[in-house]
Amino acid sequence: MNTRDLQMFPEGGGWLLVEFGAETREEARQQAAGMIRELEGKEHVTGSKLFSDSAEETRIWEIRESGLGATARVPTEPDTWPGWEDSAVAPEHLGDYLREMRTLLNRYEYDGAFYGHFGQGCLHTRITFDLKTRAGIEKYRRFVGEAADLVLRYDGSYSGEHGDGQSRAELLPKMYGPELCEAFREFKSIWDPDNRMNPGKVVAPYPITSNLRLGADFRPAHPTTHFQFPDDEYSFSRASLRCVGVGKCRREDGGTMCPSYMVTRDEKHSTRGRAHLLFEMLQGDVISDGWRDEAVKESLDLCLACKGCKGDCPINVDLATYKAEFLSHYYAGRLRPVTAYSMGLIYWWARLASIAPRFVNTLMDTPVISSIPKRLGGIAAEREIPAFAVTSFRERFRQRKPRNVRGQTVILWPDTFNNFFHPETAEAAVEVLEAGGFHVKLPDSMLCCGRPLYDFGMLHLAKRQLRQIMDALRTEIEAGTCIVGLEPSCVATFRDELGNLFPRDEVASKLKRQTFLFSEFVHQHADKFDFPHLERRALVHGHCHHKSILGMEAEEKLFEQLGIEYDVVDSGCCGMAGSFGFEREKYDVSIACGERALLPAVREA
């Protein structure tokens, strides 16, 4: 969904995107302007707009590509399904075809938004078929038959862009005639006499209404879960139905989704493969071991929990959340792998190490000694354990005098990494916020959002951490104080997981609304800051949770304001993904993710 960018469109209830190509940009612009003049005042044309900036063009096409996601699941409206999603007629007949198709839909009391490639006469739509009852399935079958007759009256095709497959193959004799269909059969049998290649599709097809994903016997399990899935009617089972199978997660580069597929090229390590396995797990037919199933576990193992799918998938499949939920049940009542304790509990280890950080650092600098905790903790030998700060950020902050005590109060979130490893980053953030006149405070007690726990499905503990935060900050949250975070993963926990774990909790929803990434907060209060002009160049890698949950717009605006010329690397996920890159078994995949785009770009910079 691209609701933000929708405002770019002129007023209207439907939009036609027309692209002009020419020798020069000016020539193309003139052609477009000519068409807009021609259309002015025509019936049904409520407005037109010309986009000639390539960044805007990209955003416009992204809106078009969101058509599927935007229409598959509209809150409070019935779900829509494929079944008549790819028909095509000659472009000059498209208007008439669309009108007749709408009449047909109305007669069947179905609905479905139209989108597609109208220049080629191709119509995509998802329709509100009832595919869960016998009567609904029969009605769907009758509709498809009538839709086929309609498209054939226009000499069109059932499938303009994609294949016919089982959902339309039964109708092929109507389009090609029995003689040609017999020729298809004979031709296939020459190459595949035992009918082993893709049986039941095109030749001797299975009936349209067989092998439906839902069907009249669709009775998925409805297990009790930690996450509440408010966007899926509070049902994990419904969340597992999200994937519509278009396979955007199988692209081989570009965007964040899906790093594990990009480096393995294996369906079981793609968002789609995982989503379908979870769906099958709840169905219980093919996968019968439920939460303890090893095949599902194996498929989720290489998921980096980067949330690329939540941001990039047209239906926002959120595999990181499903993985955390699965692991919490898979490990219920049994020991987790050693990495869950060595890295999932990093907040507690860091607190312990902060008692004697110099001593711990000396040990970690000694190769023979440092190899022991690495070996015991399941950490890759190639990775270096970062050094602990001698004085934590909280301690350094405690030693400063409070400033701007009459200014607006903000709470700076002292995350585990900035607090125990990189206090200078948090100190710089304090300096900036104070330069804007803000009174910076830290939470009175030591807290952790629990982000590392999600990777290992330690959701009881994760919920406890969030509950502790809401109790500790209740007064400030209720007073509307903003919480500013530096680590995108922590901010993403408040903006994403928190609402999913406590969807009906008023304090949780306030905390979610009042938490900002440092860049967002500074951008929102830009009038309070005196920005220096830096005139520098930067190569920017967006953190994957940052890109998928928070968006990088605030950074981009601030870079421009600071006079920084920047290039955003299309790096997807860097491969570290919390503790993922540190884990011995995941090291190779992690490096492959980094080497895909980010590491070469950094070397070249």
Ligand code: SF4
């Ligand atoms: S969270 Fe990342 S790695 Fe996991 S399925 Fe989604 S995109 Fe792929």
Ligand code: SF4
């Ligand atoms: S460090 Fe890389 S993997 Fe981690 S969260 Fe960042 S971009 Fe994703």
